[in-house]
Amino acid sequence: MANKPSGLLSVPSPKNGKNTLSFILPRQLQESNILPCHRLDKETSGIMIFARGKKARDKMFELFKNHEIIKIYIAFIHGIPQKKSGTISSKISGKTAITKYKTRKILKNFSILGIQTVTGRRNQIRIHFKLIKHPLVGERKFAFGKDFKLKFKRCALHASRIEFKHPYSGRNLTIEAPLPEDMSKFLKKQAYLKKK
Numbered sequence: 001m002a003n004k005p006s007g008l009l010s011v012p013s014p015k016n017g018k019n020t021l022s023f024i025l026p027r028q029l030q031e032s033n034i035l036p037c038h039r040l041d042k043e044t045s046g047i048m049i050f051a052r053g054k055k056a057r058d059k060m061f062e063l064f065k066n067h068e069i070i071k072i073y074i075a076f077i078h079g080i081p082q083k084k085s086g087t088i089s090s091k092i093s094g095k096t097a098i099t100k101y102k103t104r105k106i107l108k109n110f111s112i113l114g115i116q117t118v119t120g121r122r123n124q125i126r127i128h129f130k131l132i133k134h135p136l137v138g139e140r141k142f143a144f145g146k147d148f149k150l151k152f153k154r155c156a157l158h159a160s161r162i163e164f165k166h167p168y169s170g171r172n173l174t175i176e177a178p179l180p181e182d183m184s185k186f187l188k189k190q191a192y193l194k195k196k
Contacts, residue, residue: 001162002048003177006154010039010048025050038064041123043138045180046073046159059167064120070163073115074104074179076137076156076186077129078148080111088128092121099128107190109150110137114160125157137186156183 002025004010009020018024026034037049037060049069051057063069085102098118105112111134117124126142129135135143138152145151161176179187 001175002050004040004045004048004159006043006045006180006182009042011036021048022050037061038120040159041126041155041157043155044073044157044159045177045183047162047175047177048159049162056167063164063167067118068164070161071117071120071159072161072163073117073125074158074160074183075113075115075125075129076110076152076183077113077134078110078137078150079134080106081113081132081134088132090128090131092124092127095119095121097121097124097128099124109148110190112187126155152186153182156186158183 002021004021008024011022012018012020022034022036026032031052033053034050035052035054035057037051037057040046040048049060051060060069081101081103086100088099088101090097096119100116100118102114103111104114115125121127123142126136126139130139130142135148137148137150137156138154139145140155158180159177160179161174163172163174165172
């Protein structure tokens with residue numbers, strides 16, 4: 001497991017091969033067979049699963065394919081969703097995409113959500129919350145930042161928890177990553193402004 005910081009690519013791109021978590025982590029651990037099992041957007045922080053060797057990675061791929069891995073995110077969205085919890089379903093690049101959410105807290109201009117992705121399409125969460133007219137705070141790819149009072153330097157999305165059954169031991173695992181510093185500071189600042 002690794003707790004990816006925002007701003008770092010998960011895997012190499014055609015333009016960037018070395019400034020990525022999948023390049024850096026094996027070198028830090030001094031093990032060449034550390035392989036990523038999935039990816040997170042560059043702006044998204046939080047938990048990523050890595051496997052030792054292709055065989056273990058392939059087993060994790062199967063868990064993802066069969067929806068046997070529960071991925072929970074924390075997101076800050078503009079405004080307040082009409083329903084406190086719900087499911088968003090649409091097509092992304094021609095494939096079904098399903099996102100479940102639950103409102104954790106409502107503040108002055110935004111809400112804090114717990115989000116579970118049932119499917120794993122690229123930019124799924126960002127696209128879905130733009131679709132229901134509550135884009136993520138800091139969103140600039142699928143919404144115009146100038147349209148909203150709240151500003152944040154990146155998309156406010158954090159992969160906070162992953163649950164799955166270990167493919168070898170059969171143990172039920174739950175791994176959590178605390179809210180990163182930038183999102184924590186944002187919350188404290190909003191709480192301070194509310195008191196003034």
